[in-house]
Every structure is written in C-alpha cells, then in structure tokens.
Amino acid sequence: xxxxxxxxxxxxxxxxxxxxxxxxxxxxxxxxxxxxxxxxxxxxxxxxxxxxxxxxxxxxxxxxxxxxxxxxxxxxxxxxxxxxxxxxxxxxxxxxxxxxxxxxxxxxxxxxxxxxxxxxxxxxxxxxxxxxxxxxxxxxxxxxxxxxxxxxxxxxxxxxxxxxxxxxxxxxxxxxxxxxxxxxxxxxxxxxxxxxxxxxxxxxxxxxxxxxxxxxxxxxxxxxxxxxxxxxxxxxxxxxxxxxxxxxxxxxxxxxxxxxxxxxxxxxxxxxxxxxxxxxxxxxxxxxxxxxxxxxxx
Numbered sequence: 211x212x213x214x215x216x217x218x219x220x221x222x223x224x225x226x227x228x229x230x231x232x233x234x235x236x237x238x239x240x241x242x243x244x245x246x247x248x249x250x251x252x253x254x255x256x257x258x259x260x261x262x263x264x265x266x267x268x269x270x271x272x273x274x275x276x277x278x279x280x281x282x283x284x285x286x287x288x289x290x291x292x293x294x295x296x297x298x299x300x301x302x303x304x305x306x307x308x309x310x311x312x313x314x315x316x317x318x319x320x321x322x323x324x325x326x327x328x329x330x331x332x333x334x335x336x337x338x339x340x341x342x343x344x345x346x347x348x349x350x351x352x353x354x355x356x357x358x359x360x361x362x363x364x365x366x367x368x369x370x371x372x373x374x375x376x377x378x379x380x381x382x383x384x385x386x387x388x389x390x391x392x393x394x395x396x397x398x399x400x401x402x403x404x405x406x407x408x409x410x411x412x413x414x415x416x417x418x419x420x421x422x423x424x425x426x427x428x429x430x431x432x433x434x435x436x437x438x439x440x441x442x443x444x445x446x447x448x449x450x451x452x453x454x455x456x457x458x459x460x461x462x463x464x465x466x467x468x469x470x471x472x473x474x475x476x477x478x479x480x481x482x483x484x485x486x487x488x489x490x491x492x493x494x495x496x497x498x499x500x501x502x503x504x505x506x507x508x
Contacts (some may be wrong), residue, residue, distance in 0.1 A: 219477045220507060223263030224487040225297065225440075226252070228495035230267075246285070253289050259499045259508055265295040265338070265486045268323050272299050278323065283330045295336040295389075295438060295484055296327055304343035305373035306366040317373040321380045328381060335484065336389045336438050338413045339377075341370040341404065347395035363400055371404050378408065385409035389438045392429075394418045402433055411437040416467065417458030417488070420444040426472045437483040439476075442498075443467050459490050461497035463505075470505055 229252050230245070256264065266286070271278050286294070303316035320339065327334050349362045378385055390405055391413040392398035405412060412435045416426040421444070430436070443465035444458045462469050476485070489495045502508040 220473065220481065220485055221262055221483070222485050222487065222502065222508065223261055223265055223295070224489075224495055224499075225265040226267050228487065228489045229255075229492055245281070249285050253291075255496075255499075256289075256291060259503070262291075263293050263295065263335070263484045263486070264291050265297055265484075267297045269299045269301055271323055272302055272319070279326050279330075283326065283332065287330065287332060293333045293335050293484075295338060295486065296323070296334055297338045298323060298340070300340040300343070303340075304345060305340075305377075306342045306346055306370040308362075308365050308369060310369075313369050313373055314376075317376050321377055324377070324381045324383070328383065335387070336411070336413070337383075337387055338389045338391055338438060339374075339410075340391055340393060341374060341401060342366060342393060342396050347393065350395050350397075366396075367400055367403070370401060371407070374404055374408055374410065378410075386411045386435075386437065389413035391415055391440070392418050394421050398433065405433075405435055411435045413438040413440060415440040415488070416472070417442045417444055420467055421458060426467065427475060436481075439481075439483065439485050440488045441469070441472075441485050442488045443469060459488055459494075461489060461494045461501065462487070463501035464497065469501070473505075473507055 230248060255261075264286075266282070268278060270282075298320045303319055305313060305316045305320070307313040307316065324337055327337075346363075346366050349359060349366070352359060352362075374388070374390075377388070385408050388410040389412060390401060390410050392401075392415055404410060412433060414426075414429050414433075414436045416429075416439065418440075419426060419429055441462065442458055443460040443462050444467050445460050445465040457465075473485075487495060487498050489498055499508065
C-alpha cells in the first residue's frame with residue numbers, strides 16, 4: 211500500500227531522475243508515448259515498495275514549455291500518490307547571477323513552475339530550490355585574492371536573497387514550503403542567512419555534503435530547519451596514491467557513507483520530513499530500495 215513506509219518511522223520517496231533521466235529525459239528520449247508507458251512502470255514501482263512521496267524534477271519544462279501542465283501534472287493527478295515535492299530547474303538557470311537580466315529570467319522561470327503546481331491542486335509539500343550555480347562553485351577555486359573572492363561571494367549571496375524574495379512575493383506561498391538545497395562546493399554557510407532572514411526551510415543533500423569530506427550528521431550541528439533530505443551513497447576510488455575520486459548518487463549501502471547509522475539517527479529524532487532517494491538509474495534506485503527493505507526501513 212502506498213505510504214506504508216511512514217508507519218515504520220520515516221517517509222521515503224524518490225526523485226523522478228532515477229527513472230527518466232535528469233529532467234524527464236533531458237539526457238534521454240522525450241518521445242511522449244514512451245514517456246507515458248514509462249510512467250506506468252514508475253507508478254508500479256511506487257506501489258511495490260509502498261512509497262509515499264515523489265519528487266518531480268521540472269527541468270524538462272525548459273526544453274518543452276507546457277509539458278508540465280499538458281502531460282506530467284495530469285498524469286500524476288490521476289495516480290494515487292499521497293504527496294509530492296517539486297525540484298525546481300537549475301541546469302540552465304542562476305538566481306544568484308550578478309547579471310541582473312539573467313538573474314531575473316531565472317527567478318521568473320521558477321515562479322512560472324511554482325504557479326503551475328500551485329494551480330494544479332496537487333498536494334505539494336516542498337519546492338526544492340538551488341539558489342546558486344556552478345559559477346558560484348567555481349568562485350571558490352578561482353586563482354584570485356581573498357578580497358576579490360569575498361566581493362564575488364557577497365554579490366552572489368545578495369542576488370540570491372533578492373531572487374528568493376521575488377519568488378516569495380510572486381507566488382504568495384509560505385516561506386517554509388521552499389527548501390534551499392546545499393550544493394557541492396559553494397559553502398552552505400554563505401547562503402544560510404537566506405533561511406534565517408526569509409524563513410525558507412532546508413533540503414539537506416548528503417552526497418553534496420560528502421563531496422566536501424563531511425559526514426551527514428555534522429550538517430545538523432551547523433544548520434537547522436531541515437524539512438527534506440536527499441539520500442544517496444558515495445564511493446571513493448584511488449586511481450593513484452595522490453588522488454581520491456568521489457562519486458555521489460550511488461545506491462544506498464554501496465559506498466562509504468554510514469547510511470544505516472544516519473537513518474537510525476533520524477528515526478531516534480522522529481524526523482518528519484521526506485527522505486528522497488537520488489540515484490541516476492532505475493537499477494540503482496531498485497538497489498537502494500532493496501537496501502532499505504533489507505535493513506527494515508521499508
């Protein structure tokens with residue numbers, strides 16, 4: 211039965227990326243008939259594992275305007291999934307851009323998608339948002355002075371704050387429904403004032419945190435307001451004695467992160483938010499679900 215996992219203490223879900231590729235086929239086949247058939251398999255897997263929440267990646271709207279309202283939202287409305295979160299697009303957008311025209315375009319693109327779901331009557335629990343892009347990650351690696359780096363960081367944070375304020379004003383939703391996600395390189399501490407000042411919540415991605423060499427539990431020592439968590443494992447390979455290569459989005463239980471210990475910690479704290487599995491293939495997703503089932507979390 212859908213949602214059975216909630217009875218065991220944690221609310222697991224998974225992102226549509228696992229089944230359809232990033233953004234419902236941005237890297238795959240967007241043939242509409244194939245997409246419809248794939249949805250039937252997707253809903254079947256949800257039923258098999260008793261999943262209560264699905265996170266919808268909306269990247270496809272950037273390439274196929276209108277597909278959310280014309281196909282994806284109606285398909286999901288006709289399912290019996292109990293709740294949803296929505297991952298706002300990020301691949302081609304940057305709400306922290308110092309180029310204000312691009313920043314405004316990015317925030318308006320997100321507003322359009324939020325309003326599409328707002329008008330759909332779907333039970334959306336969270337809108338997960340990236341407020342920075344790979345450019346802000348690269349700032350941390352630029353061969354420039356600390357003073358110059360500080361100027362760029364402060365500028366990006368100011369623009370991110372402005373975009374988030376615009377999104378809140380335009381959508382007229384409670385701030386807590388938006389969950390700001392920590393990213394791979396740009397320190398989350400720089401962006402946390404957005405959470406504190408505007409009242410948005412946090413989406414904690416344990417893989418992104420792991421890429422910074424940190425264990426999942428340490429995030430809670432630094433930041434609060436966590437309402438959603440992206441879970442995955444991470445592998446470490448050493449092609450030579452000087453280099454360690456880390457790969458996130460791996461199946462749960464296949465890597466170096468203490469997934470079982472982390473989930474037991476969340477159970478002990480009665481974490482009530484969603485735990486969204488973020489893998490990159492259907493096979494990896496099923497491996498993750500089987501791990502959770504074997505460990506009696508599902």
